[in-house]
Amino acid sequence: MYYPEDIIRDVRERTDIVGLVSGYVSLQKKGSNYFGCCPFHNEKTPSFSVNTKEQFFYCFGCHKGGNVITFLMEMENLTFPEALKELADRAGVTLPEAELSPEEKRRIEARTRLYDMNREAARFFYYQLAKTPDGVRAREYLEQRGVTETYAKRFGLGYAPIGSASLYRYLSSKGYTTEEMEKARLITVRGNRVYDYFFNRLMFPIFNTAGQTIAFGGRVMGQGEPKYLNSPETEVFNKRRNLYAMQMAKKSRRKEALMVEGYMDVLSLHQAGFDNAVASLGTALTQEQALLIKRYYNDVVLIYDSDKAGTQAARRGIPILEQAGLKVRVLRVPGAKDPDEFLKQNPPEAFQELIDKAMNPIDFEMLVLEEENNTATVDGRVLTVNGMAERLAGIESDLERQIHIQDTAEKLKVDPALLAKKVEEIRRTTGLLERRQNRPRTEEQGPRTDARMQLLGVMMHRQDLIPLLRRHISIEDLKGPDGADDLYAQVADSLFRHQEEGVLVQKADLISLADQPEDQEKIARLVQMRLPDTQENLEKLLTETVRSVKRKALEEKLTRLTAEENATSEDLRTMQDIIYERKSLDTLRIRLRPEGGTVL
Numbered sequence: 001m002y003y004p005e006d007i008i009r010d011v012r013e014r015t016d017i018v019g020l021v022s023g024y025v026s027l028q029k030k031g032s033n034y035f036g037c038c039p040f041h042n043e044k045t046p047s048f049s050v051n052t053k054e055q056f057f058y059c060f061g062c063h064k065g066g067n068v069i070t071f072l073m074e075m076e077n078l079t080f081p082e083a084l085k086e087l088a089d090r091a092g093v094t095l096p097e098a099e100l101s102p103e104e105k106r107r108i109e110a111r112t113r114l115y116d117m118n119r120e121a122a123r124f125f126y127y128q129l130a131k132t133p134d135g136v137r138a139r140e141y142l143e144q145r146g147v148t149e150t151y152a153k154r155f156g157l158g159y160a161p162i163g164s165a166s167l168y169r170y171l172s173s174k175g176y177t178t179e180e181m182e183k184a185r186l187i188t189v190r191g192n193r194v195y196d197y198f199f200n201r202l203m204f205p206i207f208n209t210a211g212q213t214i215a216f217g218g219r220v221m222g223q224g225e226p227k228y229l230n231s232p233e234t235e236v237f238n239k240r241r242n243l244y245a246m247q248m249a250k251k252s253r254r255k256e257a258l259m260v261e262g263y264m265d266v267l268s269l270h271q272a273g274f275d276n277a278v279a280s281l282g283t284a285l286t287q288e289q290a291l292l293i294k295r296y297y298n299d300v301v302l303i304y305d306s307d308k309a310g311t312q313a314a315r316r317g318i319p320i321l322e323q324a325g326l327k328v329r330v331l332r333v334p335g336a337k338d339p340d341e342f343l344k345q346n347p348p349e350a351f352q353e354l355i356d357k358a359m360n361p362i363d364f365e366m367l368v369l370e371e372e373n374n375t376a377t378v379d380g381r382v383l384t385v386n387g388m389a390e391r392l393a394g395i396e397s398d399l400e401r402q403i404h405i406q407d408t409a410e411k412l413k414v415d416p417a418l419l420a421k422k423v424e425e426i427r428r429t430t431g432l433l434e435r436r437q438n439r440p441r442t443e444e445q446g447p448r449t450d451a452r453m454q455l456l457g458v459m460m461h462r463q464d465l466i467p468l469l470r471r472h473i474s475i476e477d478l479k480g481p482d483g484a485d486d487l488y489a490q491v492a493d494s495l496f497r498h499q500e501e502g503v504l505v506q507k508a509d510l511i512s513l514a515d516q517p518e519d520q521e522k523i524a525r526l527v528q529m530r531l532p533d534t535q536e537n538l539e540k541l542l543t544e545t546v547r548s549v550k551r552k553a554l555e556e557k558l559t560r561l562t563a564e565e566n567a568t569s570e571d572l573r574t575m576q577d578i579i580y581e582r583k584s585l586d587t588l589r590i591r592l593r594p595e596g597g598t599v600l
Contacts, residue, residue, distance in 0.1 A: 065524020
């Protein structure tokens with residue numbers, strides 16, 4: 001999809017990047033930039049920066065970067081046109097009709113129909129629950145569980161009837177094809193027969209944070225397995241990246257998120273006034289879900305079932321949440337297996353008291369170890385101490401680790417020095433002492449690529465030097481090894497054209513040249529590049545990079561010519577010219593005058 005460059009710039013300039021990013025990341029101003037913990041990877045030390053002057057973001061840890069459009073695309077899983085339209089609506093900019101390629105048009109239409117089809121399916125399920133005799137069993141079940149009609153409607157609950165193809169017939173009447181329904185995972189095709197994916201189930205629509213219906217969860221009515229069934233993944237539904245009821249919880253004014261296991265727990269909590277409750281979608285907690293919580297909350301209370309499975313799920317989830325930069329506490333519901341059961345027996349105020357008294361993860365781990373091991377015996381105490389030492393070894397903060405060592409030693413009645421020694425042994429043998437933040441490998445490797453990146457970085461930061469560099473470097477020199485246009489050539493072409501027009505290029509404009517996130521990250525890395533701090537070093541950099549880029553381009557051109565079986569006399573003259581030009585690079589020297597002028 002193509003929009004005029006000035007329209008894209010207008011939308012971008014009317015959007016406050018700090019305001020947009022602050023809706024997902026807690027930012028603090030340091031100098032002229034803002035910093036926070038990156039929403040794209042797990043970190044505790046802020047390495048995510050927002051440059052207000054140039055209107056772009058960049059993470060020094062995972063190297064993701066881009067402008068406001070890129071950010072919204074990444075955070076909400078939107079296409080470029082979808083993100084641009086949302087920002088344009090916010091900024092009050094009317095977008096013109098855009099030119100679509102046939103492929104783009106098919107993709108956008110298919111995605112839109114998928115959302116619309118899911119919405120129609122939710123309407124069908126809701127009608128079956130609320131208005132038909134078939135839904136009476138599901139209505140009775142909700143009444144028994146204490147779910148009011150108001151909250152059943154607010155959550156869009158429905159019923160999938162027993163009939164094997166009821167939804168299929170309904171969606172067919174709305175103009176949707178069998179192929180579309182199968183891609184949405186709403187039906188199953190076996191031979192010549194079509195079956196609804198869900199039947200005889202209480203239905204829970206699943207929404208993304210924008211409020212669009214993306215999938216369903218269904219609880220069987222009566223006997224049947226599995227008890228809960230979720231939609232398979234589709235183009236718009238990734239269960240690792242979404243949380244049940246997050247579209248509501250993100251609007252809550254409560255300070256912490258409540259992470260529970262099931263749909264009914266979420267429903268009961270919201271109905272009791274705890275509109276900050278969310279649940280995973282039939283899977284163990286994932287890093288993506290933890291980062292999704294981090295967009296809207298800094299604290300989370302983990303409330304899993306009190307049985308063995310729930311306890312182990314909580315133990316697995318704690319480090320994932322902590323790595324996302326969340327402050328975690330754990331709540332064990334006394335006298336009930338889950339929040340839903342507790343709230344049926346107690347008022348909301350009693351549950352709030354439980355939240356206020358929720359344990360920190362270290363106390364929770366000790367409680368679990370003491371339950372697993374008989375601490376009345378020597379062997380049981382040793383197992384508990386060793387288990388706690390392993391847990392304490394994972395605490396990165398020296399101060400926090402030391403405090404917990406003192407507290408744990410006191411509770412277990414062991415010498416704090418001995419426990420500290422055990423913890424340090426574990427940290428040393430497991431490599432925790434040498435742990436460093438992993439830096440992802442960049443795809444860009446090789447001397448010519450590095451030279452092209454450096455050269456473009458100079459041109460982006462010092463556009464006054466472009467006329468000089470154009471005397472030595474052409475777009476052809478910056479293309480890929482096969483001579484095809486690539487990202488670097490596109491960036492250089494934009495810089496050259498704007499320089500000819502006497503227009504200063506904004507760095508955020510250059511990021512918009514790339515359609516793919518990985519290409520946007522490459523440009524963002526160029527934006528972050530620092531130039532040499534002295535004129536002498538800048539001259540050396542320019543001389544070396546121009547030589548490297550030009551020499552490699554000439555060698556590739558010479559290789560292509562020598563590979564020709566029937567070389568013409570013109571080809572031979574071109575080869576001679578290349579050899580001469582390559583040799584002349586040895587004497588190339590670039591000099592800059594103090595006022596920015598250039599001499600050779």
